[in-house]
Amino acid sequence: MRKITYGKAISEAMHEEMVRDENVFILGEDMGIMGSVFGLTKGFRDEFGENRVIDTPISESGFIGMSVGAAIRGMRPVAELMYVDFTSVCFDPIINQAAKMRYMTGGQVKVPMVIRAPEGAGRRNAGQHSQSLESLFTHIPGLKVVAPATPYDAKGLLKAAIRDDDPIMFIEHKLLYAGKGEVPEEEYIIPLGKADVKRAGKDVTIIAYSRQVTFALQAAKELADEGIDAEVIDLRTLVPLDWETIEASIKKTHRVVIVQEAPKRCGYAGEISAQIMEGAFDELDAPVKRVAGLNVIPPFSPALEDLIYPNPKDIVTGVKEILGK
């Protein structure tokens, strides 16, 4: 099978959906002439025209609000925020408008919009361009949150997200863009809410999403060398959450490590942990372990930035801890 990058996979998903459905259009900063800062929409404007590939001014609140209006009028906007950090500028249209519009109108409208937003540390971009904010959105009823780890998942999930009738935060990790993986030529869709067992194992379950899946798999490999057989679950979508896959794995391994790049305090790993305590406590042979980012602001200095988020070694340490090794 051919191998393409995560960035190319996202680009293909948008392209295919724009060809398939004329109601799909994209908007955001530098999406047109420049083809987006990560180069994902190069050539789109020439092909689809200025009406469907819209270069917005730097007005996040305005164009995310406009996406809500266009969505309730039957369009399917795919808006890009250059960095997830910029959602702070447009919390109202995301949280008070997009998320609530269907419920508050008694089910009259649908808000089929996707907000693509790169997150994550590791590029020396400092405090306002390196955060992982998914837990803010998982807290809000009405939003769905997707965070793919591989090119295959990114393409299949983005196509599902664009076709979904609810507002979706599609959170990409900027350090995954250049990574390659197998992606079939033929069309496929990955349904939202279906986790993927990226590695089967019997001794411990490592639950991760986004870039930390790649770290969890590296950790699992190291652990295997030491005779520990780890199962790695990639959640892929945080809302809706695939509880069945989590539960089935815990029934097999009885031990869980949850990994996230975001700061530990009030992060999504805490939510999964609580759900496991409520729903599968009897299956546990050890307390649930979280391996997560430090509760700090992303620093600039490379020497400091690399300390703030978990690496494969931290995951290995976490697993050994709950195994008592």
Place this chain on the structure above:
Amino acid sequence: MSAKKHGKELSLKFYREMSKVRAFDEKASELFTQARMSGNIHTCIGQEASNVGACQGLRPTDFITATHRGHGQCIAKGGDVKLMFAELFGKETGYCHGKGGSMHIANVGLGILGANGIVGAGIPIAGGSALASKIKGTDEVTLSFFGDAASNQGTFHETMNMAAAWHLPMIFMCENNKYGVSVCIDRVTNTEDIADRAKGYNIAGVVVDGNDVFAVYDAVQAAAERARKGEGPTLIESKTYRWHGHYEGDPMVYRTKEEINEWKAKDCIARLRQDILANHFATEEELDKIQGEVKAEIEAAVKFAEESPFPEAAEVTTDVYVTDNERSVTR
């Protein structure tokens, strides 16, 4: 006033609509004071000419976004007062099945894309609707109602800039009623007219007497025509006044009785009535009859709302999502 120019039929139609808006909000105020309704009620008494003139200047197929003071805007765009009162009572029969309440009445079929509890938030939503019309190549116009206070929100600037740059078929309809809750506009802005801001975006800016329904109607019609021809948006500032407080129960320590009385003397409904009488379009008795019919319609609406059932408990979790609703709600 130009009832003569617009003729008997339109004048009487406006009179009926404006009377209905007033009767609705007077009743809502009364019910709230009697604690027969809960939540917040923001009445638009005094602003009826602005609501009715604006919506009547549009086609039924056009769209609006309403404000949290939006009862009149919704009625003027075709809202059924029975279903509106039911919504205010939190009943199943309401426009939003009781899930939106006074601040969130919407009906897409009527072109009402939603009232909003966040000041200025409806402006970009209206911009998105106008963008949708432009992309689809259809000729609907979207009008965004907002108040003077919302004109100081970033969404006003951001949307006006984009709508102007892209020639969107949109009307920015500022109902300047002088107050953002307790703060008078002249304490927080340095200019006389909000409409002046249109110059900064190179679009048309118009000030109208918001208590003259025909002036509002003419301005919106002209703006809608420009929008449909691809000539872009217009900012209309309708100078008007709310007689009641920001919310029902507001002690109104921020303005004088003299000021309120001065504006009550400019009552838009009384003005229209005088104009109709002067042009012999109707007699006092005929106009009183309209008032009576409107009040009866409002009473029937309240009865309908009070007698309607509350939503079933199961409805509390429906419609959070379109797809995966059950799973996404429980986990």
